Amino acid sequence: MSTGALLQVADAHIAYGKVEAVRGVTLEVAENEIVTIIGANGAGKTTLLNAIMGILPFKGRATFAGTDIQRLEIEDRVAAGLSLVPEHRELFAAMNVEDNLRLGAFRIAKARAAQSLERVYTLFPRLKERRRQLAGTLSGGEQQMLAMGRALMGAPKLLMLDEPSLGLAPIVVADIFRTVGELRSSGVSVLLVEQNAQAALQIADRAYVMELGEFVLQGSAKDVAGDARVAASYLGF
Known part of the structure; x- marks a missing residue:
């Protein structure tokens, strides 16, 4: 893991019983950065957020603001500046x-x-x-x-958002994503899980594409949006 990142997760493995839902995932979020994870329903995106928040256990390494958070309770992660907005609010x-x-x-x-x-x-x-x-x-x-x-x-120093656009009208989605951009301007980093790939990639700095519990592509949001496979699978081009 590199130095200077606000959130660092390395080689995360998350299982429900004997079923491994997330395999070998590594990600970073820097200060004042919006990072999005896009992918189909069931790809493991929500599972990953819940593990970072401490709701689910996982094997691997995780640091936040330079502190190992693997053994911290949820309340202590919140106190450290980590917060999650769950999918169902x-x-x-x-x-x-x-x-x-x-x-x-x-x-x-x-x-x-x-x-x-x-x-x-x-x-x-x-x-x-x-x-x-x-x-x-x-x-x-x-x-x-x-x-x-x-x-x-x-x-919080880092706000994690799980499917904030789910079930909302397009005009409301635009308001929500505009606010996400304002959060970065005010010093709050954002880790955004979103099925609305087009909206997410428009505001994100970097992106990860998740399929079947693994990251299959990562890079700048612009580069990910320009990938032919992403365009065909998630952007409808």
């Missing part, structure tokens, strides 16, 4: 927007939490408008914004 539907957001700041001081809340409301003005509304009554796009906002409340 996992909001508390019976709680209002602001209470959901505040749950994301339980590990930081009240003063910092207040700053984080204002930052989230600046990124997502619609959440501020609906701060007293129950999370379960929000639209799909608003729920995705809330899930991202809750993750950002802990002031």
Whole structure:
């Protein structure tokens, strides 16, 4: 693994029982970088994110901000600056927007939490408008914004997003991805798992293509987008 990367994963093997879902994967995310992992459903993308977050065990090496995180609990990874927005958002539907957001700041001081809340409301003005509304009554796009906002409340250094465009209208997807670009400008790195390869490659700096638990291609987002196999399989060209 090279020096200077924010997140480094080397030779990751992840299994469900005797079935190996991810085999020998190595990846890096640098500071102020957007990296995307694209691939078909079932390729192992979500499994990899869950392992990095500590939800699943894996064999291999993983460091974050220079610290070995293999033995860290999920809460300690969050405290170190690593955060995950899961595919299904996992909001508390019976709680209002602001209470959901505040749950994301339980590990930081009240003063910092207040700053984080204002930052989230600046990124997502619609959440501020609906701060007293129950999370379960929000639209799909608003729920995705809330899930991202809750993750950002802990002031992460790296935000991992699992299929943020899933089930959303194109205009909402454009808003979400525009916000992802703004996060990089504010100093937050992003690891983006996405089936919408075209949208992901447009905003990413680098990309990995995952098939059947392995990376089959990696490089700059521009180069990956220009690969004939990627264009045919994922971009519809």
